[in-house]
Amino acid sequence: MEKVEQTQKSKNKNVLKSIYSLFNPFHLLILTTFYYLASLVSVIKDAGEQNVFMLANEVALSNLNLLFYNGICTLIVVKLLFKIPFLNKFATKNFWGLFASPSKPLAFVLMFVPFVAFVGSYVAYSEYKTGLEAQQKLFPTVDKIGSAFWENATTPDKRIDRVAYKNVRNIDKALEKAEKENLEVVEVKLETENGKETKEMSVSDLKFEKTKQSVLASKVYTDTKSSLSILLTAMLISASIALIFGLYLGLFSAVEKTFGTFLVFFGAIQPVAILPIIMIMAGVEEFGKVVFIVTVLTTTLIVGMNREVKNIPKQSIIKALTLGASQLQVIYQVILPQVFPKFLNIMKDNFYLCWIFLLASEMISAESGLGYRIMLFKRTTAMDNIIGYVIWITVLCLVIDWVIKKINAKAFPWNQLAK
């Protein structure tokens, strides 16, 4: 009899615990997310022309009590699942809790879970939406995105390079002819730097020429080239200014007393607010954009560099002096090499900032560039093109990040050890 009572008590305790853990912010966050997703799924079918997210909002808000009931039920189920010894042992060892650390294969699987969930739900929904309405533009399917990007990357654009566009058309015609008549060598009209000429070329050469000309005149190539050249030029200029100035700012008290307050003030100026000023002063061409990024970025880099220089113990300077170093040697042979990898890290962190400024300035005014192209696509609601470009920019970001990280690890092995 007592035993039964005890189990009854412990069951009550379990329910109570579940109710309490509903107020755990983390549980609440996850439950709300699932609840909202469930509402989204419930309205998707009957949405038709209406905005799905607005409908889902309405449903979610009108059935808020469900969040509470379902939440408690879910938590109780999870708690009961954890009562199973095998699952409990697995979870506390590998998955959940302060001392659980996933084994390598499990960690690998876990890494893909959010990707699969995100991409998978997008794929499913876009397919579903396209099935309802073949012409819909808002949720392009993955193959549409891919083919749109492929087209952007491999077809010459008429507005970017008229000559290449014509040449590729001529080559296409010649290739067609070659296929029809089974020729090895065909005549093509090509316009080069030397003027118009008619050449005889083999089919394989022609194919290569076509690929070369189309890629070089494609939207993706020209946009990437113009954006990256602005980005890297600006980055290089502000990095060299910040490296030297930050060094002196951190080491020389007089320099800091003079410029410190000014830098605090200058750094507080909102970048996008001064964009019009720079456009008026330096123009809207590439030069203007470089000036904009340099103006904004240099202050941030100097402040970061100053902090890193200050972090180096003063003992290190004194030690160098007692070993016979001159003042210049202390600055450039002792402090600079020790700070440089840290400075690269600061640059890596600020590359994201750079991208924001670049894309913003390109969206406002430009003739080429990734931000400009996205804005152009927006006018025709070409979601497939936009999503392709967004992924491309993300990839570029990650690659630059990775390259700086690799340089840092290879060139400064001691910096990795210090951590």
Place this chain on the structure above:
Amino acid sequence: MINELKTKNLLHLHDVRKVYPDKKQEIGHKVILDDIDLSVNKGEFCTVVGPSGCGKSTLLRLILGQEQQTSGDITIEGEIVGMPDCNRGIVYQNYSLFDNKTVLENVMSAYYFKNNIFKRLLNRKEYKAAKDEAISYIKKVRLEDAMHKYPPELSGGMKQRAAIAQALIAKPKILLMDEPFSALDPGTREDLQLFTKEIAEENNMTVFFVSHDLEEAIFLGTRLLVVSQYYQKSGRSTNNHGARIVSDTDISMFNSQKSKETEEFGKKMQEIRKIGFDPEYLQHVKDFDLSHKDSFSDEKYD
């Protein structure tokens, strides 16, 4: 007499005072060191002990040139000291190696600073000689296995050994050591004590060794300086007086391994503990035991 000492000896401090401005205290400023008179001959191994916070490290930093004294003058070979330079070497408590250089490069850094890259490339012979010398020093501190490692890879004792080799190879006139062994385990510590002593004797080097360990100080040094704020002056009776050298004695008789067990060694330790570290026991300025032949003070010659 004082001038005679100044010209004869390597390091000479006269009436050195150090005052820190202290906004929290109502007095307005805090006197750290008061009337420091000190003259050190070449080849002397001076150990400095005193209660914590008394200003031993400040005294060392003044000699180093890292800080400036409020008044008085410090001279090395008759010249007033300025910024830190290669006349004075330093070994800090927490190993101040350059993290971006390997142990060998760290030990060679004195050579690197004196010879720029063109000189290094042109004069290969000299470079080779410098490298060989560095390697021999590294072997002496038994770091040959870690020669091409970076400081973050080394243990505390290894770093400190490298730091000592780095300072010694520059052959400074005065080697300043600020509690260099206090973060090490007893075994390494004893090793390094013997090694430092050996090198100092070999090169007839003047060493200024700050320590908070009495036994180490008495065993290592040829001359023991006790810096303390626990003393009394006639006339003025204010508590805001800085530390002074309250005892300056020759301790070269305690310098063998065996002497640690003798009765005199224990007696000496008791005595130092009483006059230097006991806040209750206030010696009068005139009773200071300044029996070392180079020691002087204004009171002594009054």
